[in-house]
Amino acid sequence: MAEPVIELQRVTKVYRTGTLAVAALRGITMTIDEGEYVAIMGPSGSGKSTLMHILGCLDVASSGSYHLAGERVGDMDEAALASVRNRHIGFVFQQFNLLPSLSALRNVELPLVYAGASRAERRARAMAALERVGLGDRVQHRPGELSGGQQQRVAIARALVSDPALILADEPTGALDSKSAHDVMALMAELHAAGRTLVLITHAPEVAKEAERTVRIRDGLLVAEEAAAEGALVG
Numbered sequence: 001m002a003e004p005v006i007e008l009q010r011v012t013k014v015y016r017t018g019t020l021a022v023a024a025l026r027g028i029t030m031t032i033d034e035g036e037y038v039a040i041m042g043p044s045g046s047g048k049s050t051l052m053h054i055l056g057c058l059d060v061a062s063s064g065s066y067h068l069a070g071e072r073v074g075d076m077d078e079a080a081l082a083s084v085r086n087r088h089i090g091f092v093f094q095q096f097n098l099l100p101s102l103s104a105l106r107n108v109e110l111p112l113v114y115a116g117a118s119r120a121e122r123r124a125r126a127m128a129a130l131e132r133v134g135l136g137d138r139v140q141h142r143p144g145e146l147s148g149g150q151q152q153r154v155a156i157a158r159a160l161v162s163d164p165a166l167i168l169a170d171e172p173t174g175a176l177d178s179k180s181a182h183d184v185m186a187l188m189a190e191l192h193a194a195g196r197t198l199v200l201i202t203h204a205p206e207v208a209k210e211a212e213r214t215v216r217i218r219d220g221l222l223v224a225e226e227a228a229a230e231g232a233l234v235g
Contacts, residue, residue: 002033002034003067003069003070004031004032004033004034004067005032005033005034005036005068005069005165005166005197006030006031006032006055006066006067006068006166006199007030007031007032007065007066007067008028008029008030008031008054008064008065008066009029009064009065009066010027010028010029010063010064010065011025011027011028011029011054011061011063011064011065011066012025012026012027012028012061012062012063012064012220013025013047013050013054013059013061013062013220014062023220024047024050024220025047025050025051025054025061025220026047026219026220026221027064027221028047028051028064028217028220028221028222029222030215030222032197032199033197034165034195034197035192035195035196035197036197036198036212036213037188037192037197037198037200037210037211037212037213038198038199038200038211038212038213038214038215039199039200039201039202039207039208039209039210039211039213039214039215040052040199040200040201040202040214040215040217041202041203041205041208041214041215041216041217042203042216042217042218043203043218044203046217046218046219046220047217047218047219047220047221048201048203048217049170049201050220051201051217052168052170052201054066055068055166055168055199056085056089056091056168057073057076057081057082057084057085057089058081058085060073060074060076060081061074068084068088068089068165068166069088069165069166071084071088086111086114086115086162087115087162087164088164088165088166089164089165089166089167089168090111090158090159090160090161090162090164090166090167090168091159091168091169091170092152092155092156092159092167092168092169092170092172093155093170093171093172094170094171094172094174094175095175096143096148096151096152096154096155096175097155098143098151098154098155098158099143100142100143100144101142102142103139103140103141103142104130104135104138104139104140104141104142104143104146104154104157105123105126105127105130105139105140106126107143107154107158108126108129108130108154108157108158108161109122109123109125109126109161110158111158111161111162112125112126112161112162115162125161126139126157126161127139129157129158129160129161130154130157132157132160133153133154133156133157133160133187134153134187135150135153135154135157138150138154147180148175148176148177148180149176149177149179149180149181149183149184152172152173152175152176152180152184153183153184153187156172156184156187156188156191160191160196165197166197166198166199167191167196167197167198167199168199168201169188169198169199169200169201170201171201171202171203171204172184172188172200173185173202173204173207174204181207185207185210188200188210189210192212198211209228210228211228212227212228213225213226213227213228214226214228
């Protein structure tokens with residue numbers, strides 16, 4: 001049986017400022033298998049952003065264990081975490097995080113630059129990723145020449161280009177109008193149907209309902225899980 005893409009065991013995160021300690025996560029245990037589409041929801045201050053940072057190897061837990069695609073990442077230093085991020089995770093952010101001076105093609109190539117791929121391989125894979133998201137005719141456009149929905153598609157192509165184990169999307173429709181948001185979520189559904197593992201961080205119920213499972217976080221605790229197909233509370 002394949003190892004889970006994400007496996008958290010009793011993960012905590014405590015932020016300390018002088019003598020003040022704030023527990024952002026208080027013992028999260030969660031497993032996400034290959035090919036799952038999971039939404040993580042929670043109100044402001046619930047810990048969902050902290051959890052996203054740990055899942056994305058942008059921060060490390062205070063205690064507990066985290067395995068990503070079979071690798072224990074909790075004890076890694078910054079250089080090792082950066083390597084794991086580049087190899088295993090494709091990020092999609094609310095504000096796109098595209099470099100404005102670069103074309104769509106060069107933005108999508110960036111993860112492969114860091115991975116040391118050849119120029120020819122970078123171009124071929126970036127072109128294929130942009131074709132996959134429906135932007136094969138916009139590869140030389142810079143972000144400022146694209147609509148918000150198109151920019152998010154470029155960001156999704158960038159997330160796909162290194163063939164990561166996990167696509168981690170943080171409020172991917174938050175900066176989009178309703179039509180662009182619908183188009184981006186349709187693309188996410190296509191990626192899931194093709195076997196991609198997707199984790200979506202959102203506060204919006206209409207976005208979360210597109211996932212096959214919703215994990216709800218409150219006060220640093222996993223308080224419920226809901227399977228979309230049945231619409232039934234399962235934990």
